[in-house]
Amino acid sequence: MxxxxxxxxxxxxxxxxxxxxxxxxxxxxxxxxxxxxxxxxxxxxxxxxxxxxxxxxxxxxxxxxxxxxxxxxxxxxxxxxxxxxxxxxxxxxxxxxxxxxxxxxxxxxxxxxxxxxxxxxxxxxxxxxxxxxxxxAAPPVRRPADLTRAQAVDGFVELFRAAVTRRLPTEPYVLPLSGGRDSRHILLELCRQGALPRLCVSGAKFPPDPGADARVAARLAERLGLPHRTVPRPRSQFHAERVANPAQGMGTLDGAWSRPLLAFLRRHSGLWYDGLGGGELAQNPSIELIRKNPYKVTDLPQLADRLLAAGRTGAHVEHLLGVRTRALWSRERARARLVRELARHADAALPLGSFFFWNRTRRSIALAPFALGDDHAVIHTPYLDHALVDHLSSVPQRFLIDGTLHDQALDKAFPEHSGLGFASAVPQRHGPVLVGHRLAYLTQLFAHTAHTERDWWRSRDRVLQRLLAAGRGPGAPQRVSRLQPLALYLLQLESLAAGRTP
Known part of the structure; x- marks a missing residue:
């Protein structure tokens, strides 16, 4: 509670x-x-x-x-x-x-x-x-600083070291480790400072994720002589999201995959580290989107439209909307709200990077550790060190737009590990396993409706019927895959809004 x-x-x-x-x-x-x-x-x-x-x-x-x-x-x-x-x-x-x-x-x-x-x-x-x-008293959006690329990289390395020094463990701990840059940098810096974890642990995500996170993490742990363990993903994506959505206050469609990993950490460690903010600040995972959609303060409505089209559900969302919700949740209303938020980041060194940090990182990604996690644990977030954030958010756009700043910092600080590679380079897996996974989600959604939430079938906006209809025609597999989590969310939200507990 x-x-x-x-x-x-x-x-x-x-x-x-x-x-x-x-x-x-x-x-x-x-x-x-x-x-x-x-x-x-x-x-x-x-x-x-x-x-x-x-x-x-x-x-x-x-x-x-x-x-x-x-x-x-x-x-x-x-x-x-x-x-x-x-x-x-x-x-x-x-x-x-x-x-x-x-x-x-x-x-x-x-x-x-x-x-x-x-x-x-x-x-x-x-x-x-x-x-x-x-x-x-939130800090203002940071303007670009007068830095060279070398100064940007060196400042990142030194300020990150200082951030970890301020957060050295005071007890034995377990470190969550992915195949990405953020947790790797944390682990290597902790090891450099003589604060080795007693165990590295990785989670597993839902298909079409190829499982490369755990494999790359295991190779890094082996290089460092550290034990490594992989926690299996939830057996059912539907049931994991059914629990995670209200547990995260209906604030995100993400995070459900991490529940077993966070449960493992709660059982085995009172202290852990999280790479929150590292990606959005240092090497934004949306950098290709940012490159393709340059921020122009005179073009914000068009930029908002492009971001909405490239979003999690994109144009697919229209298949779930009826006459009522198509008006209440229209693209026009979304554009107007998004333009107001985008305008707040006009002076940032990388405006869309700033937008994602203050919105996606803060309002969605942070919910996994701090809503699904453990308020009794100490969760260190070195990328949110004040001096480091001030530095990274003022790095000029020309040094961020190529999407290599974190790679350069890691190569500078730990050149002996530069050839290991990252999980993001491994393509996603498609095929029969993914098809079976999607069908299992759909089957479990309808079974839960039939046995537990019969009001869902009588949803005011006929969400389930619209989801079934989205399964017809060209592009149906990808469309239904994108819409299933949102359909569950909307059904739960309708129950909550009516005063029922889903």
Whole structure:
């Protein structure tokens, strides 16, 4: 059960329900509720002293925390679903959902529900019986610095070393290790500083992922003389997502694959490291998309259209929308909301990189470790070290656009491992296994509907019927594969909005 507090102003004073104090995540030093700039770390905290509620979030707002306010009350929790009035219907935020169903993440402080908002980065919220007040001291978008490529790479190497030094383990630990750059850099730097993990562990993703993450990670661990273990992926993608969606506050379509890995870490380690932010800041996984869609402040509506078309569901999403939702969650509404967010990043060194960091990283990727993870564990995020973020977010675009900055930093810091390669170079697997996996998802979705959630078949927007119809015609396999997770999400969301627990 996630912590929650609700405060109600009455003629007789303030009625307080729930947890009067909570410390979530981990601040490296100092009191996260103290005045001044937020300390290092990913955290959220609040305290009710009987007269005033004080709430603070970390510098980047990575730890999820949500609030619901009206004229006389405030409710607060890291779980937005805990803020829904039990048994009552809830109004959906249609502008927010118009973006979400296409991109797979929310923007800014949006959630699926009109009345519930995420706390901003570096937020200080205070509440008394006179009402709430919210300030955000988030760092401004960083302009490009006057750097050479060598200075950009050297600064990355040195600042990352300093970030890890500030986060050296104080107990034996297990390190989650993928076949990518971010966790590799963490492991190599920890080893360089003599802080070896007792075990490296990798997770496995759903098809069409080729399983290269674990294979590459195992080779690196073997080179370093470290034990390595692979945790199997969930047996059912449908059941994993059915649990992960509400567990992550209906804030993302990702993360379900990581549940067994996170459960392993909870059982075996009270401390672990996460590469959160490394990709978006240093070598953006969407760099090809960014290259093909240059940011021009005079062209934001067209850029928004291209991003929506290239999003998680792309044009396929239209197959799930009926007459009602096609108007409520239209491409036009999504474009207008997305343009407003894109405009905030106009001055950034790499505007779309900044956009993805403050939105996809913060509002979607961060949910796996900090919503599905363990609030009792210490989860270090060295890429979110303040000085390192300031450096990487000010590297000029010309040194980021080729998508090699992190490779160069790794080659500079650890040339002996430069030939190992990365899992991203291995192509995805298609064929009978993938077809069987997709059919299993569809079968389990309909079986769950028949036996447990019969209201889903009578969905107001006929989501299941539209999903079946999407399975006809050219391109049906890819279309249905993209739409199945969203169809499940929309059915669960409809239940929640109606006051039912899916």
């Amino acid at each position: 996630k912590p929650r507090i609700r405060l109600v102003a009455t003629p007789d004073g303030v009625r307080a329900e729930g947890d009067k104090e909570a410390r979530l995540g981990h601040a490296l030093s100092g009191d996260p509720l103290a005045q001044g700039p937020p300390p290092e770390g990913v955290f959220a905290a609040w305290k009710w002293d009987g007269e005033r509620l004080l709430v603070r979030t970390d510098r980047y707002g990575m730890h999820p925390l949500y609030h619901r306010t009206d004229a006389t009350s405030l409710a607060l929790s890291p779980d937005p679903l805990a803020l829904l009035p039990p048994g009552e219907s809830a109004e959906l935020d249609h502008d927010a959902l118009a973006v979400f169903i296409r991109l797979g993440f929310f923007l800014g402080e949006d959630t699926a529900f009109t009345a519930i908002r995420a706390l901003p980065p570096a937020a200080t919220l205070t509440w008394t019986r006179d009402g709430p007040h919210v300030d955000s």
